[in-house]
Amino acid sequence: MIASTITLHHCLFLSILIFSIGAFGVLVRKNIIVILMGIELMLNAVNLSFVSFGYFNSSLDGQLMSFFVMTVAAAEAGVGLALAVTVFKKFKKIDIKLFETLRD
């Protein structure tokens, strides 16, 4: 019964919620690791909406797309962590502000 009450809107609402939490984390946290986690949250929120759209429109396209996103997310997390490690090695800290030294 309960399942029948879950509509597309519920899924999208959840997706927005997760996305916002992720975006908030990306914008305000200083720790690179946490920011990366925020990004993961955002990506997964998008994945959720893809899958939901696919499900409710009886199409596999959404699910298909979510695989791509996951792949990209994995690659991105790899690069991001590598950068974080490099920064940590140099400064013994993982603060996002340290990237400002790249500006000039």
Add this chain to the structure above:
Amino acid sequence: MTLSAIIFTPLIFGALLCFLKSDKSIKVSTFIFSIVHFLLCLFMLSNFDKTTIDIQMAEKISWLPSMGISYFVGIDGLSVWLVMLTSFMLPLVVLGSWNSITKKTKVFHLCLLGLQTTMIGTFLALDAILFYTFFELSLIPMYFLIGIWGGKNKLYAAMKFFIYTMAGSVFMLLGIIALIFMTKSNGGVMSASILDFYALDIPFVAGSYFSTQTLLFFGFCLAFAIKVPLFPLHTWLPDAHVQAPTSGSVILAGVMLKMGTYGFLRLVLPVFPEAAEYWSWLFLYLGVMGIIYGALVAMVQTDIKKLVAYSSVSHMGYVVIGIFSLNTFGLTGSLYQMLCHGISTGALFFLVGMLYDRTHSREITKYGGLAVKAPIYAIAFVIVTMSSIAVPMTNGFVGEFLILLGTFGASKVAAGFAVLGVILGAAYMLWLVKRVFFGPEGELVASKDEAFFKLTIKEKLVLAPLIVMIFWMGIFPNHFISYSEASLNHLSKNMSNYELNIVGQANGPEVNSNNSQGESK
């Protein structure tokens, strides 16, 4: 194919040049190539039909059909001598910089060849976008010429030259795009062909600053006026000239400035006839101011090269007033003056460069009495000076006379002020000659002997053709004018409904819109 060959052989040869190693082989082969290129242009000239006003030897290949842009080149009386001038200068420039360029010889010659392609391309392009492309591309090699082989302050000068000229051209690009869209509403098909621009009837309201034609007119004028350079947009010129190497100055003054005045003739007058006529007074007075201002400022210069640079401002002022007198005399005079200025100012820069190569100073006060130590050099300098101040029987006179005659027909007051330039021109040039060549020997002259100033064979070979041209063009101007007479006459008489066709195609503009046409004869 002749025209494309003329445009692109320098570039192709430049590619081959990359395989050469030794400096000497680069110089020799470039020199030989430049002679061949000049012969090619002579061949083109021999095939040129001076009786027709139409575009000859046209080639048209579609390039971006959706915008109506094509590779479209052709030649007529307006451009034929400018192409010849450009090609004539190349061997002299190669020869003249033989010993003075010691670093990066290959790049230097590549720059010269690149300039050749872009300058000739500018003169031959009949598609506005193609014209713009060449017009702008020509800045790059010149930028390198000034920036790499220039004097102390070369980077500043090169940057100023580049950005100043570029800034003006942006307005022209906007104008070209606007005109392309207008051709669509006019003929149904977009076309960037300049010949189609001629057919446009652009709305013009006398007295209004914001009618379409006035705005476009000023956009184009800004681009060309900076290039000319017209007072008060001239300040890049002295810096560029003083910092540029001799060859750069020669090409800059000899040919590149003419791209601006050529633009007036090719695009501004025929495309915006009403605005040109309405605003001609403005350009007459700016030109006259340039003449007097340039001459006065030249008079008090302490650096020989800067003096010559300001004299260019003055001379190009003549060209502008000739163009905006809008009659046959003025237009013919302007075209002639462009060639004369190319030759005589080119020669002046060569001469100054030869002196600089020896003494490494251009301070006028350090010279004096040079005519004793360097008689042949002095004779050459005085002859070129006479040409520059327009003494009859030298080329300068014919152009200046016709320009003043034309200007007098357009505005007596402007002509009255312009003749002051005749006096001031004599004043600053003769004063220069007096301070450098006459009087007691200056510090740089006294310590050197005659052999030090003796001209080498190469230097004599550079000067000889220029001096021959000075007299040839002064005594037999008809040999030159007759090629352009029909075109200029057509432009001055039919400016408001100007139209050009391709030879053999009665209704050129209609055929032009047929973009699939590969090549037309």
Add this chain to the structure above:
Amino acid sequence: MEKTLLSILLLTPVIGFLINGIRFRSKNIKVAGSIGTGAALISFICSVALFFKVKAAPDHMVLVKFFDWINIGSLNIAAEFLVDPISSIMILIITGVGTLIHLFSIGYMDHDERPAKYFSYLNFFLFNMLVLVLASSLPLMFVGWEGVGLCSYLLIGFWFTDKEKAAAGMKAFITNRIGDAGFLLGMFMLFYTFGTLSFGELNEMMPAIPEIGWAGPVTLACLFLFIGATGKSAQIPLYVWLPDAMAGPTPVSALIHAATMVTAGIYMIVRMSPVFMVAPNVMMVIATIGGLTAVLAAAVGLTQWDIKKVLAYSTVSQLGYMFLAVGTGAFIPGFFHLMTHAFFKALMFLGAGSIIHAMHHEQDMRKMGGLKKKMPITYWTFMFGWLAIIGMPPFAGFFSKDEILWLAWASPLGSKWLWALGMIGAAMTAFYMTRLMCLVFWGEETRSDHKVKESGLTMTFPLMVLGFLSATAGFLGIPHVISAVLPGHPPNILGDWLGHTVVHLDIHGSAITEWLLMGWSVTVAGASALLAYYCYIKKITFVDKFTEQFKPLHQLVEKKYLVDELYQAKIITPLIGVSKILWSDIDVSFVDKCTHLLSRFAVSCGKGFRSFQNGNMQTYAFYMLLGSAVTLFYIMTGMGK
């Protein structure tokens, strides 16, 4: 045939110029001089032949076209040469006097370093002068007009290592250029009014009724052309270059700055006499300027000590006479005076050259004196020149000068005032020329320390020929009243010959008045000469007293009215000052600053946007989010539609 003659006439000087020009390093004056003189002589022979050709021609005119020079639309300028009565006389004078002066130069320049250069310039001058007088149209005349200016520039500055001589050449050229600018404007005015610039057509197209007022096109054109003439012929206010031009070698002063080039302005007006007759106001200006120049220059001549300066001011003054003549419509007497002046002034300059050469380049008359015995040929020929210039009958100057004075009095365009100016000038001329004779030839010997010898034959022969001409050339233009009383009633040969092309005024004055005036002017000149003689030989103290009395005036005149200083202070210095301000304050500090301001504006814009680019990732991310939110909002609310 005519074409061949003309080609030889014009081309031999060019060939001479080229040959001597190419071997300009040669120090061999014999070779260089022979080439130069030979070229001039061949030209002279051609001139004589052409003269007879023209005389035989039915309409006294030979028109030869070589090629089209500038041909655009309605403007047709051909290299076309016209030999008619006026130009045929001119070419005779130019090549004749020219040949003599070339010959003289061989002696005069014998110690010079660069004789070949010198002769090449002289030959080139001959060519340009011939082009000037033979031109059939104004632009072609302008070719010669500027060409002779160029040669004058080169020859004045011949010894260019001297700073002042080089400056004198430059001054001559630039002053002439001022006139040339006027010439150009006059030419344009005529072209736009009549559509042609050829003399023949212009003279025919002139309206019959003279223009009234100042704004008429012909009046303006004539005024501008006259400005050109004041430059070339050294009239007020542009005469300042001629005294300085004496820096050149003396034969050059004789040829260019006395006999030929400086008369170009008069020649031009005579050539266009029908045009100038249409502009009576301009004629008045010409006559007034001429008269004033005649007097003012003569006054300066009274005070100078440099022999060449005296002769230079004398030339300016005599040119003033010629303008006075043409301005009163007396074109033929003006031209007649041009011719006689060419003979006697060339003679005097060459005489002065002979003296200067003998005195080892001493030009101060106070250091000369008593040269009568030492240089007899120079003395006697100079004497002829002196008699001619002060207007003693029957020497050449008498006829031409009295014709001018008579027409200034009697012509409808003349006036008593102009005549009075002429008279004062004549009296002064007699005084300063006699002064010169006294100081140089008659007075005591002041320099016995070095031997002064008579010059060689190459120098004395031209003197003798010119002396003969100065004595006899007057008989070519015997005035009507004189010929009426002479046996056989000799005709006015020159007047009749020129009358074919030049406007000839019919003057109906009484013969008695003319005789009276003639007698009066001879008396005045004679008295003035006598006075000078007494002052400088018998040492009466008149001059000292006079100068003491009018000291400020005398100093002003002696300093040449401070005109050079005035021009320097009021024109040249301010112009240079303005130019410097233009350069440093306007060009560098304003125009270029504006450019820099514009570029700085672009830079500051960039700086403004740069603050967005602070390197903080989270800020970037925030902008991105903001951007996508705005975009989404825009799309979803349908505002894009």
